[in-house]
Amino acid sequence: MAKVLMKGNEAMALAAIKGGCDAFFGYPITPQNEIPEYLSYHMEENNRIFVQAESEVAAINMVYGAAGSGARVLTSSSSPGIALKQEGISYIVGSELPCVIINVMRGGPGLGGIQPSQGDYNQITRGGGNGDYHLIAFAPETLQETVDVVKESFDLADYYRNPVMIAVDGLIGQMMEPVDMDKEIPQKDLPAKTWAATGESGKRGSRNKIVSLHLDPYDLEKHNLKLKEKYDKMVENEQRYEMISIEDAEVVIVAYGSMARIARSAVKALREEGVKVGIIRPITIWPFPEKAFENLPESVHTLLTLEMSLGQMHQDVKIVNQGRYNLAFYGRAGGVVPETDEIIEQVRKYVGGNK
């Protein structure tokens, strides 16, 4: 299929339809509004469900209900709205339900602003809801990658019976880029959802319950340990990342999403001058791609974390680094997007340094 020119939000919405999304529940918030707008028109056309809820809280609980009755469900929002959804996300994980959540991040804290940011890193990877839980979180860089992971996420969510989040900043939601909407993506062999409360206990001959309540602490712990096994499996199997110009790099940038795009253009310019700099680009921010840091070349002496936030991912870099390399950080916040030259200047501070 030929490429088309898509806006990020619109592309994610169409990708969800192509990924087999049965139902969408959402609430308006800038800068993700094109997602519900697109789906309000096109879901009905495809005989699927679209509901504009009264709040983000209601929307995520509608997701819970629909996912619990076996549907493939999507919700989308932006940072403060995702904060409101945390209650439902925790229940969805606790009840082992699959769903896909798109977060088009904007500046915070509070109402913040509508300009792009990566300030939800902690909210996404540490979770704002209660209890021990995780969700797979993709932080794609291009619209093609975004479209591909949205489609794949529905399978992954079903496979793990766990929510999957697509975490992009507002720039990716708002930008235009050519995309092949029908690019093949990996598919999983998925069992039937025999656990779902579909309203067919008569046909099934037994009744299904979707529950996150466990009255006996030992039962609850057992349930938590079972969930933990799932998270361990995700950590083992779902770390995704890209290594860019790493082979002889002295300084390795760690950056994701739009920040990785800017870093990429900085690295291109620096490489033309012979500066040895590369990038580790996390594609999943949870699980954090620890494997990418395992066998870096001898030439590396500094890891430079770049974020459109103030050192949230840098904490993960510190954890994985374990004192091996010099660590440096540069971030902008509040919706300010750095220029390529700014990044070049940052990298220059560290080249030629000692290990």
Add this chain to the structure above:
Amino acid sequence: MAKGRIIIDQDKCKGCDLCVHQCPVHILELDTSTTNQKGYTPLMVNDPEKCIACAFCAMICPDSVITVERFVKE
């Protein structure tokens, strides 16, 4: 002559007393001389001959303890 009878699932009874107050012929009472499996004083029928099988006791019972049968002519 009784018009019917009630069958009490004694071990499910929580001894709440609601049925006792609903019985129009006043034949129900809690048996305070004993406790059931749950530790409650269960329901008993004092004068079964007076039962009119109205089922009021069963209707108000929150724990579905009572089954009511009416006698029918052969």
Add this chain to the structure above:
Amino acid sequence: MKRITILTGHYGSGKSEIAVNLAIQENLNCLIDLDIINPYFRSRSVRGLLESNGVELIESTIENAAGSDLPFISSKGSRPFVNRDLSAVYDLGGTKHGAKVMMQFRDFIKYPEDIDFLVVVNIYRPETDRANKIIKMIEELEASSQIRVTGLINNSNLMEYTDESMIEAGEQIIQEASQLTGVPIVYTFIEEHLKTTKTFAGENIILTRHLAKKWL
């Protein structure tokens, strides 16, 4: 070109880039950004560039609010409609929802003959990839703005991947819509990187991208 150009179309069709290019290349007096749909990549984000080229930017009622999605529009937006000394380009938000803002100026439009109301079309946008869809969009835009569409712009592109054949493919489909509606193609915009010697329908203008950063 007419004294006033109003640009409409689907979002992502390239209206804002074209507005900025027209304002600068044609030395227009003002650019009026009426985009209440898009929160990013609006022509108001290049205020400095416009002002250094002598173009007055008219946008929100709030100053320094590039980070706002509030729809407040400056009342100065009506000036070119009443003052015949001013040349202007209006940049509307995408789709019929963006075009409806024109209704608030309806009573100021004294000289309709001065106005070109142009639909920007990129056939690589799925909502305008066929002649019938383009015609439907024209009808929707006219209905919500209450202004008759006077021309079409071929802006068919896949950004840096654009080649001549894409512009030609766009021309073919837009021409079809043009023939069915009688609305002419008035401009073809050509990506700057494309060093082409070919000529396309309408006036041909080289498009320099100002809004999207290089790394995008």
Add this chain to the structure above:
Amino acid sequence: MKTQTVYKPTDGLVKRDLSYCPGCTHGVIHKLVGEVLEEKGLLDTGVGVASVGCSVMSYEFFNCDMQQAAHGRAPAVATGIKRVRPESTVFTYQGDGDLASIGMAEIVHAAHRGENITVIFVNNAIYGMTGGQMAPTTLIDQKTSTSPRGRKQKDAGLPLRMSELLATVPGATYLERVSVHDPKHIRKAKKALEKAFEVQTQKQGFSMIEFVSTCPVNWGMTPQDSLEWAVDNLIPYYPLGVYKDATKGDDNG
């Protein structure tokens, strides 16, 4: 002598003991819902939504598919289920803290959208589960663990009447308030439930039956005194009756 069964425990409830306190009318209401589901043949397609509060474990009791919802969100969860499973019979079972306080937005908007679901609302004017705190429906001067001197209007406002409130919402189809304090009212309550589920099976939209209920433990009364207190105090403030019936299409707002 031959016998004929006049009344037996319903198969609409799972054969296990209810967890409620002795004499709590939750049990009576559970039974009625179970009976109606069974008699109308709706168990096979039923999906109930349990809320938070004393009825949090109701997913163990209703003999059909069940989902447990976060506090107050049952109508949103039910919306999600009903939209993707329109042929199922979806009901929520909620108390007054759940429905009238934390879940106010969800209940109003589910009614407002005219969601084709049935809501069982149990109003006993107190938070039972968490230890007898004041509910939005607690009466003026009623003492609870968070209104130790009795509820005062100047601090806590007047008690909320949910059936009356929802009757002003254009999307709601059928609203009735009932009581289960004696057999006559129990029969009436069952009829109301039958009507509510019929509204759903006829795809006529949102229905809610509000039950005036009791809480002997947190009210600090015997079960029988609780019933009498409800009759003397709750029913005068929460009058029984049909608050909206748009099933004939003569009042759809």
